[in-house]
Amino acid sequence: MNEKINYWKIFKNGIFSENPVFRLALSLCPAVAVTSGVKNGFLMGVAVLFVQTMSNITVSIIRNFIHPKVRIPSYIFIIAAWVTVTDLMMAAYARDVYKEMGLYIQLIVAFAIILSRLESFASKKNVLPSGVDGLGMGFGFLIALVLIGFVRELLGKGALWGYQFTPTKPLLIMILPTGGFFVMGLLMGFFNWINRRFFGGKASADVHMEAHRHGSH
Amino acid sequence: MREMLKIVISLFAIFVGAGLILSYVYAKTSTVIYNAQVREKEAALKKMSPEAEKINVAGKWLLYEKPNEYYEAKKGNKVISYIASTTGKGYSSYIKILVSTDPDLKIKAIDILSHSETPGLGDEIEKKDFKKQFEGKVLENIELLKVETKDKIQAISGATISSRAVTKGVKEAVKLLNEKYGKGLSKE
Numbered sequence: 001m002n003e004k005i006n007y008w009k010i011f012k013n014g015i016f017s018e019n020p021v022f023r024l025a026l027s028l029c030p031a032v033a034v035t036s037g038v039k040n041g042f043l044m045g046v047a048v049l050f051v052q053t054m055s056n057i058t059v060s061i062i063r064n065f066i067h068p069k070v071r072i073p074s075y076i077f078i079i080a081a082w083v084t085v086t087d088l089m090m091a092a093y094a095r096d097v098y099k100e101m102g103l104y105i106q107l108i109v110a111f112a113i114i115l116s117r118l119e120s121f122a123s124k125k126n127v128l129p130s131g132v133d134g135l136g137m138g139f140g141f142l143i144a145l146v147l148i149g150f151v152r153e154l155l156g157k158g159a160l161w162g163y164q165f166t167p168t169k170p171l172l173i174m175i176l177p178t179g180g181f182f183v184m185g186l187l188m189g190f191f192n193w194i195n196r197r198f199f200g201g202k203a204s205a206d207v208h209m210e211a212h213r214h215g216s217h
Numbered sequence: 218m219r220e221m222l223k224i225v226i227s228l229f230a231i232f233v234g235a236g237l238i239l240s241y242v243y244a245k246t247s248t249v250i251y252n253a254q255v256r257e258k259e260a261a262l263k264k265m266s267p268e269a270e271k272i273n274v275a276g277k278w279l280l281y282e283k284p285n286e287y288y289e290a291k292k293g294n295k296v297i298s299y300i301a302s303t304t305g306k307g308y309s310s311y312i313k314i315l316v317s318t319d320p321d322l323k324i325k326a327i328d329i330l331s332h333s334e335t336p337g338l339g340d341e342i343e344k345k346d347f348k349k350q351f352e353g354k355v356l357e358n359i360e361l362l363k364v365e366t367k368d369k370i371q372a373i374s375g376a377t378i379s380s381r382a383v384t385k386g387v388k389e390a391v392k393l394l395n396e397k398y399g400k401g402l403s404k405e
Contacts, residue, residue, distance in 0.1 A: 036337060067227040069220075074231050081235035085242050092246035095253055103333060157337055172375070175337030 007132045014136025020113040021144035021184070022191040027113040031145060032180035034104050038161050041149030043101050045142025047086055049135070052114050054082045056122040056134030063123050075118045076109070083108045113141060144187075151183045265317035265326060266290035266298040276397070280304045280389055283311060287394065296320055299394050305386030307334050308378040312342070316351075316390045322398065324359075327351045327387055332379075339379035347373055347380070351387060356395055359388040 018024055021031045035041045058078050059066070066074045087105045090098040098105075108114070117137050122130040153159055156174030158166030173179045262272050269290035277286050280303055287301040298317050305312035313330040329343050341347060350370050351359070360369045361384040363377065372380040 062231070065227060065230070067224045070224050070228050074228060077231055077235055081239055084239055088242050088246040088250070092249040092253070095257070099331065169337070172337070176335070 005129055007129065010129055010132045011136040011139075014133065014138070014140040015143060016140075017195075018137075019140040019144060019191070020137055021141060021148075022188050023195075024113070024116075025188070026116060027111045027141065028184065030104065030107065030111060031148060031184060032177055034101075035145055035148040035152055035180060035183075036156070036175050037153040037159075038146055038149040040100065041145035042142065043097055044104060045138070045145045047090075047101070047105055048108060048111065048114070048141050049138025050086055051079065051082045051108050052117060052138040052141070053131055053134035054085075055079050055114055055118060056130040057127055058082070059118045059122040060125060060127045060130035066123070071119075071123065072115075075115055075123075079114055079118075080109045113137060147187060148180070148183050151187070152179055155179075261315060261328065261330060262288065262290075262300060265300050265315050265328060268292055269297060272300065275299075278393055280386065281306050281311065285390075287390075287397070290317070298325060299398060301390040301394055302330075303386040303390035305332075305379075305382035305384075307332060307382040308339050308376075309334055312379070312382055312386065314383060314386050314390070316387050318391065318394055320398075322355065322391065322394055324351050324354045324387070324391065327383075329383070334376070334379045338373075339376045341373045341376055342379050342383050344373075347383075356388070356391050359384060359391060 014020070016023075020026050021028065030044065034044045055075075055078055059075060083106060086108070087102070090105060091102065117133060121133045125133070150160070152174045153161075155171045156169060156176075156179055158164065158168065158170050169175070171179070174183065263269070266272065270292050272288050272290045275287050275289045277284060278301075279285065283304040285302045285304060287299065289296050290298040290300055298319060299322070300315060300317045303314045303316060305314055310333040312332040312334070315328045315330060317325045317327075319325055327348050329348070332340070332342070334340050334342065354368075354370075358368050361372050361377075361381050362369045363372050365371055370380070370384050
């Protein structure tokens with residue numbers, strides 16, 4: 001605890017070197033399901049950002065109280081509580097958004113990235129770094145979803161944030177789940193290429209394995 | 218044994234703590250949510266018949282085992298419009314629809330309240346161009362075709378199932394209104 005904690009590094013970690021979608025390859029299912037447009041991707045990203053940060057902080061605060069043998073049920077319950085809070089608040093104060101996103105919000109409980117950060121980071125670190133890690137991971141997820149949504153909506157609908165600017169749909173397949181896989185795969189490859197070419201880093205599959213090994217001890 | 222007790226206490230405390238927070242949030246938001254839903258329903262009905270002074274529930278009916286209602290929109294003592302909520306069995310969801318007709322049971326407008334059809338394809342049923350096709354149609358003309366048509370309904374390309382679901386739902390609603398208020402039954 002004596003050495004100074006580099007908060008910026010923790011924050012940046014979630015966006016670049018351990019980006020949940022492009023580098024850790026976690027929570028890919030929602031990354032395909034909700035990214036048919038920039039708006040949905042953005043709103044989902046905001047919800048995940050909130051849940052991840054709050055869950056990280058909660059677990060960090062009570063980490064010494066959580067019994068190690070039941071830590072997974074404890075984490076899941078904490079995540080579920082924050083997701084329900086998000087769900088109720090959106091239903092009450094952001095009706096328009098809720099009508100579009102309501103179905104997906106409850107699924108955040110099962111997002112691998114949130115549980116994995118609680119296990120590998122928040123349960124071992126202090127409140128402040130945990131909160132910053134939650135913010136970083138949340139923003140990383142948000143950026144990934146907005147990027148995928150941007151490409152899919154632009155190519156698939158010829159629109160951005162719901163504003164149509166081509167009369168027809170240029171590449172319809174991009175809107176369908178198939179297109180989601182295409183775009184995600186290509187972006188992931190692109191991120192890996194940048195990382196290899198300019199930073200001499202590892203491919204996301206290696207990072208993925210490492211994160212898992214890290215989490216298991 | 219002590220270990221077990223510790224586990225139980227730990228889990229129990231977390232559950233109770235989260236439960237307390239949730240009950241507080243629920244108490245704060247539930248009335249807001251309920252009021253918003255009532256307001257949205259009223260606004261949706263009002264949109265179907267803007268001139269009406271009063272819209273009363275006239276009865277309930279079932280379609281695909283989903284509860285629906287129909288309404289009489291009145292101005293003074295005169296019925297100026299019938300409105301029915303109805304259901305369409307779409308590609309990936311049940312589509313909630315409102316249909317309003319004039320006293321002669323000719324469709325005035327339809328509106329899609331909620332659905333979760335495929336984004337980019339099925340969700341085009343929300344578009345004005347599609348909904349507008351229903352205006353002025355009577356029961357016999359509510360039929361879906363895949364070709365260009367003036368007096369029937371033209372399906373959206375790439376979204377035939379969703380288009381058919383809406384058309385069928387609307388047709389069932391108009392059929393019901395015909396049974397209830399159809400010709401021969403003069404109103405006072």
